[in-house]
Amino acid sequence: MDNQRRFDFKVKYHFYKESEGGRKTLPFNGYRSDWLYDGDDLYVEGLSIIWPTFENESGEILENQISVLRDGFARMTVVVPEIxxxxxxxxxxxxxxxxxxxxxxxxxxxxxxxxxxxxxDEI
Known part of the structure; x- marks a missing residue:
């Protein structure tokens, strides 16, 4: 499926450690989080449905159910076309x-x- 998915932009990311308020464990590729713009108020502007697809150290897409890196790159897909x-x-x-x-x-x-x-245009 990822070969057919449109990737809108790429990010460099860092998952917070549990001691920083983050997750106990790193997620697996296929994980679906939401996106909040820095500076936006969660309760005013709200979350966006933008999903990451994670890369390995070589820049290739990880297989689903493979744990992601704490620091790395992800290709992002905006799920709602109108938005x-x-x-x-x-x-x-x-x-x-x-x-x-x-x-x-x-x-x-x-x-x-x-x-x-x-x-x-929509792919």
Whole structure:
């Protein structure tokens, strides 16, 4: 399925340790978190459905159910097409910062390092 998924942008991420308020264990590829833009209020702007697909040290997509790295890169997919166009095409730029969210908890910080298919027509 990942070979057919559109990847809108790429981030460099860091999963917080449990002592920093993060997860007890690292997730597996196939994990679905939400996205919160740095500076946004969770209860005003809310979360976005933007899913990560994680890479290994060589930049290849990890197989599903393989544990991700604490620090690495992920290709991000905006799941809702209408919001992709109306919101994320304007907000996502190289250097944009955000968080992987599990409910109201920030579990990882991320920064956009590359724009991929974000401005292309639906694939």
């Amino acid at each position: 992709r166009i109306s919101t994320h095409q304007q907000r996502i730029k190289i250097g944009t910062k955000g968080f992987f969210m599990e409910g109201s908890r920030k579990v990882a910080k991320a920064e956009v390092v590359e724009i991929l298919d974000l401005h292309k």
